[in-house]
Amino acid sequence: xxxxxxxxxxYILSQVNDANRYRFDQACRVKAIELAAELGLHRLDNCKLSxxxxxxxxxxPASCIRATLEAAKRFDFPANRLMFEVTEGEKxxxxxxxxxxxxxxxxxxxxxxxxxxxxxxxxxxxLATFQPQVLKIDMELTRDIDQNQVKKAIVSGVLLVAQQxxxxxxxxxxxxxxxxNTLHQMGVNYMQGYWFARPEIAALPLxx
Numbered sequence: 001x002x003x004x005x006x007x008x009x010x011y012i013l014s015q016v017n018d019a020n021r022y023r024f025d026q027a028c029r030v031k032a033i034e035l036a037a038e039l040g041l042h043r044l045d046n047c048k049l050s051x052x053x054x055x056x057x058x059x060x061p062a063s064c065i066r067a068t069l070e071a072a073k074r075f076d077f078p079a080n081r082l083m084f085e086v087t088e089g090e091k092x093x094x095x096x097x098x099x100x101x102x103x104x105x106x107x108x109x110x111x112x113x114x115x116x117x118x119x120x121x122x123x124x125x126x127l128a129t130f131q132p133q134v135l136k137i138d139m140e141l142t143r144d145i146d147q148n149q150v151k152k153a154i155v156s157g158v159l160l161v162a163q164q165x166x167x168x169x170x171x172x173x174x175x176x177x178x179x180x181n182t183l184h185q186m187g188v189n190y191m192q193g194y195w196f197a198r199p200e201i202a203a204l205p206l207x208x
Contacts, residue, residue, distance in 0.1 A: 001028060002201060016054070025057035026064075030071040033082075037075035039204050048083045048111060055086055055097065061104035069108070083111035083134065095129045102130055116172070117158070124161075131165050139173020139193070146178040152186070159187055 003011050016024050029051055036042065036049045058064045072079050084105050086098065102112045113134035114126065118141045127135070137158060145151045155171075162169050171183045174193030183191060197205040 021057040025054045026067050029068050033071045037077045042077045050083045052085045061101045080109040085113040085115040087115040099130045134168045136170045142171045146182040
């Protein structure tokens with residue numbers, strides 16, 4: 001998401017409050033599904049649409065998901081192609097509530113993910129509370145990993161935990177060939193970042 005004059009996501013999120021959080025979260029989901037359908041994302045093999053959500057905007061998981069399912073049906077977007085991510089930077093005041101959300105999302109056939117892992121409030125405590133299907137390692141841990149033995153050791157530990165818990169790993173923020181090669185050699189099969197393609201609004205950029 002971007003502002004009308006191209007402002008970043010932070011500009012938009014700074015305006016989200018208790019009064020508009022639910023409507024904002026719902027509007028973002030529906031718009032993401034609409035744009036993805038227009039781009040034909042659902043016709044690409046094994047391709048998923050990743051949607052970040054605000055746990056504090058979800059009051060009753062089963063009822064709050066209704067607009068998402070209606071949008072998926074309206075735009076002919078398969079529900080099993082949706083992946084819902086909660087960012088580790090989002091402070092979770094009630095862990096049991098987040099577990100209930102993720103359980104309901106899995107019941108609906110969605111993929112669940114923790115975004116920006118290693119950057120926020122909870123770290124391994126969040127992972128110990130519930131296990132998503134996907135774990136996205138934050139760019140602060142992947143940046144210059146080819147030159148940093150400490151980051152290599154930390155990411156290796158995360159990979160080991162993920163393997164034992166059968167969690168898929170995605171490395172975020174890859175900007176150089178050296179970073180990509182190092183992570184691939186460590187066993188990371190999925191990555192995202194400027195090295196592959198720049199993000200675009202309402203477009204699917206060609207990956208390098």
